[in-house]
Amino acid sequence: MDYSELLAEAKDALFLNKMRTGLATLGIIIGISAVITLVSLGQSGQKSVETQIQSLGSNLLTVMPGAQSSGGIRGAGGAQTTSLTYEDAKALQVNSNIVGIKNVSPEIAQRSQLTAGGNNTNVQVQGVTNSYFPVHSLNIQTGNSITDQDVVAARKIAVLGPQVVTDLFGEGATPVGQTVRINKEAFTVVGITEEKGGSGFQNQDNMIFIPLTTAQKIVFGVDYISSIAIETTSKDNMTDVQNQVGYYLLSRHKLSDPTQADFSILSQQDIIGAATQVTGIFTTLLAGIAAISLLVGGIGIMNIMLVTVIERTREIGLRKALGAKKKTVIAQFLAEAIILTGVGGILGLMFGILLSFIITKLINLPFVISLYSIVLAFGVSAGIGVLFGWYPARQASNLSPIEALRYE
Amino acid sequence: MIQVTHLSKIYKNDSVETVAINDISFSIKKGEFVSIMGPSGSGKSTLMHILGGLDIPTKGKYTLDGQDVEKLTDDELAEIRNKKIGFVFQAFNLLPRTTAIKNVMLPMVYGGVPKEERFEKAKKFLEMVGLGDRLEHTSNQLSGGQMQRVAIARALVMDPAIILADEPTGNIASTQAAEIMAIFQNLHKKGHTIIMITHEHDIARHAKRIITMKDGRII
């Protein structure tokens, strides 16, 4: 009996037991696609958080107004404090002589209604200086950036994020030279930033950037700033710079006791640390769910294979009675199990990838598929399918034909 | 040439021992046509299974054409079941949900008969047992008598030297039973060894020799 005959017999048997074949295939499809989808979602979530943190800029220290809390991270609902000024930022950049500071970006941010033509959108208005763009590694796609002169003269000009452009002017528009209004004040658009593809908090695609001074005097009517971002020259000196900036600002604010500080400094390590902890829990959770679905799928496959053992044992008895050799019978059943898990596996693979793709697109996450999830899902499901197709066949083929035919 | 000496088959289930065959000895020469008769439960089928190499005796010796069957390997025994012995089961034992023609082709799949020849051969034997119009009927679409005739066609398709038939006409009406017996007579004339279990004296008459069993013994 050659391979083509073996496959033909196996194929016949699969078609004859449509119900069993269908259910086993379904079990494999569900097991594999669940694992692939869950792992994919976990990883795309992780990747999304990573890109967002990276999009904040590298080697970044953030000075925030308000008292230092024990964990170093202030509650978001804390009262607006007014302790930081544009002068603090300028002093840090020019006078402090702290080695390791590369760039200082004072920022003021607030959400506001934005209109152009008949359209309006609610966006984050960022009052910034020219430093903002290099510090946060944000490039200008079209037009110009905000210059130092714009800040000095408090010009009413604006740089838009691509999402804002789409919302106000339509997809693909280049509204450089046109006017947008923030609280009735007209701003001339001078540039558009490149797309960063972020989502959620701090989505730079959905921001409008205006000169810091304009934001303070004309839009918000305040003289303080919301934060100062400091880019250091390297990752290694961040702690050092963080300490020096702390002492410098303390003395500028005429404070002697560090516990009395009216500002706090957050390093990017703090943020990454917190975020990694969160995404780590998230990924472990999803991996757990994936493992459970793999187990459930595996038990499903096993059950279906074992439920038909009586009928199959009799079939093996008959085939042996008619002259099938032991290894031929086992080979046929093995071929059957391999076809079953192979077809189910490939369908499950395609279904899982498709499902991950659709879900990540729907919730706007990057689409990530990892080889290890495919190998793991396929390996475990196929392994169980083949094992429970082969093992009962082997047991049955060790019985005498009459014992197998009488089996119940 | 079939020879059994002091053959016994004892089933042990939990604490109950059933002696199905109790120390029997006999021999059947090549080309003989033998009927086995006896009441229900007397061990006829059990004996037939052992003769067909489908089951193993608890005690005693069985030699087939001079070979001690006990000493044969699993594969050698499979080869003998495929080529030398045609077995008609009392319960037919067709492959479920499978067509008559495929059932009859199955021994040829394992017997190395070239693919192209199988269909025609199977068809010929099904026609011989009067089922030429039922080739594509699956097992569950056949009557008891039809299933029995498919089982007979399957037993004969490899042209085996020994035919072991366990009540081959048990479910078949008398006219068709006569046709089946004619087939057996014909095979007997050609030199095949035929051993047939039956309850009916009319059928047993076709054989030259009748072995009667009772309580696992030959009487």
Ligand SMILES: Nc1ncnc2c1ncn2[C@@H]1O[C@H](COP(=O)(O)OP(=O)(O)OP(=O)(O)O)[C@@H](O)[C@H]1O
């Ligand atoms: N697997 C088994 N376990 C226990 N006892 C068995 C087993 N198979 C058969 N027997 C017993 O062996 C005895 C002989 O059974 P066998 O099937 O050979 O009878 P038979 O002569 O063919 O009967 P019938 O004419 O009804 O077909 C019976 O008493 C039966 O109960």
Ligand SMILES: [Mg+2]
């Ligand atoms: Mg019987």
